[in-house]
Amino acid sequence: MDGPFDTDAGWQPLSPRYAPARALSSALLNGVFSVIAIAAATIVQPPSMSWLAWLVAIGTLGWTVWRGIRAWRWVQAFGYQRRQDDLLIRSGLWSRALIAVPYGRMQAVRVHSGPLDRLWGLARVTLVTASAESAATIPGLADSEARRLRDELIEAGETLALPL
Secondary structure (H helix, E strand, O other), X not given: OOHHHOOXXXXXXXXXXXXXXXXXXXXXXXXXHHHHHHHHHHHHOOHHHOHHHHHHHHHHHHHHHHHHHHHHHHHHHOEEEEOOOEEEEEEOOOOOEEEEEEHHHEEXXXXXXXXXXXXXXXXXXXXXXXXXXXXXXXXXXXXXXHHHHHHHHHHHHHHHOOOO
């Protein structure tokens, strides 16, 4: 039993397409850094130290594989749950986090989709509140799910808005 992080308590998962999208994004970013690191190690070091370039290449390849595996696990650990008065968002593998955002405190609901997100048909929903500490983001939602969640959160926020 994981207490508030219990996976059987009605948590909504992220889109299954988000794990490969996150792994690909990580691989592309690590690939760029790998090429730069290997080029620098090859150019800066004398030929007798070419082992350094190989060490950098193996290290960055290992890091890329680790980040890809971690992307799948991270997506599985993320979830959100709509309740009557608030939205719960859980995340994290080693260090877990649970955020509760009261609908009445929401000031804006944003939907954002970057180039890689659009390629996979994904979007992220960001909730903006009066407090910077309670702002929250739900990444990796299918476009239709992001729009539906946005509309539901706006409606719930208008219903429970605190009087000025």
